[in-house]
Amino acid sequence: MILTVTPNVALDITYRVDRLIPGSSHRVRGVAERAGGKGINVARVLQALGHDTTILGFVGGASAATITDDLARAGLAHELIPVEGPTRRSVAVVDSGDGEATLFNEAGPAVPGTGWDRLRALLASRLPDAEGLVVAGSLPPGAGDDACARIVRLAAAHRVTVLVDTAGDALLQAAAAGADIVKPNSSELLAATGRSDVGAAALALRRRGAGAVVASLGEAGMTAFTSEGSWRAAPPTRVAGNPTGAGDAAAAALVAGAVAGTPWPERLRDAVALSAAAVARPTAGSVDLTVYRTFVHRVLVEEHHAAGLDR
């Protein structure tokens, strides 16, 4: 069983409009709602791959019932800790003309220290049954930068493989706490480390304590820096679609590969193919398994031999 923690759960609302014109009034043609946030998207992809998962996080306010109903309908096990403030909404307005999405992301509710205590207590009771743990997404307002790091240390104490996908100081502290894998996108990686080169930035995170650093490079694929070597993987062709959720699909592939003990080049190939499979689907958390199966044999994986890479 793989646990996923979503510190800042969202209610993802998608509005379809004829054409988005700033300053005007739009009739919403279609409304779709589903539970979102990176950790939940990772769990959806893991479920599609046949893994048992349990979703952990915080929920509150009027959206809480909508979120838990949606997860129950999808057959996704979840244990969500109630908080007082309302769960954030993330509204995506999709222009029916060009398919372009415009996003409005609320900040989410502050989680009090007692909420984090409850989350760690819950994790401590579930980690003995877990093979892997993913902590993914932004932190809610008021969270300490050590929130992910404390979860990493808890997982390490239970010898459970942990992958962290977050940004900023929380990313740095998760690396320092010894996360097995950190998976920022390249701009998050550069911003957190203050470097201008992905390899140098990954090296900095590994020197802090991260086991492996995997950075997504958008359409160019992904690059991994590990104790066994460094690789770059690129998709065979460009896939048209919605890139939101591509990183979450990659995180699902990486934690599944780590749990299975798959060699790194294969993990990375899987991650890139599954990212493409996510782009091919309009909603984050969904993957097109046909695209995945087609791509996985055609992803090009190359080993890095650059000087200065910490092998």
Add this chain to the structure above:
Amino acid sequence: MILTVTPNVALDITYRVDRLIPGSSHRVRGVAERAGGKGINVARVLQALGHDTTILGFVGGASAATITDDLARAGLAHELIPVEGPTRRSVAVVDSGDGEATLFNEAGPAVPGTGWDRLRALLASRLPDAEGLVVAGSLPPGAGDDACARIVRLAAAHRVTVLVDTAGDALLQAAAAGADIVKPNSSELLAATGRSDVGAAALALRRRGAGAVVASLGEAGMTAFTSEGSWRAAPPTRVAGNPTGAGDAAAAALVAGAVAGTPWPERLRDAVALSAAAVARPTAGSVDLTVYRTFVHRVLVEEHHAAGLDR
């Protein structure tokens, strides 16, 4: 006591963003939520003017509690009939740079025939205590075009003055049912009647059966066509602000004037001044009473003497 019916209640959500850029992702800096829909806005303005009101309508889904909590907090009496589908949201995204608002309006839930039966039964029990009734706003999906007309006939049977602010065939049928006042804006009036002239369109609605037709003309003020005469009223100066809710403030002034038996020129003066007072406030349903008191003595009211106007 003045009853207001809002056939399609909304949860009005306002998002403040730094700058609205289509196709990009926005951090929402501030979220405000309140119960909305034209009839509710009218009730808020009536309350500000010192009138007792009761809000009637339908609510459902996750937003229902947010709406009733907001009304209770505002001290607004309400009797809302539960329906299965979720109450619509209306999201206004306000650009912090230029203050421009971009609106996304959901359609709202279908109200079954039994819901309308319950609303009419509720109205029948409240009308004996009412001096006036306002039916304002769009109809929910699936409502018959006679929904407003049936409410008008119910009010007439109880000899309660009724004002209707709606559009399309529902407006035509409300006029035919003998609504004391219909108050569309000029474009709704022209669209419903298929005329190109406001005076001719108003005459058409009065010939159908409406007691008086009042059309809002945006910044140019308002015009009224009644059995006592026809007038036009213009604000003394332009007011900067949010025009959403100006028509609702006018409806509040008009029903209050009708209940008090105020002569038409004064009612129209009040309606224009209160519209300006609504524009001066950022949220629909609020009025700046200082602006109102300043404007009310300076609104210019002129009697129409044009040929062809049905006096």
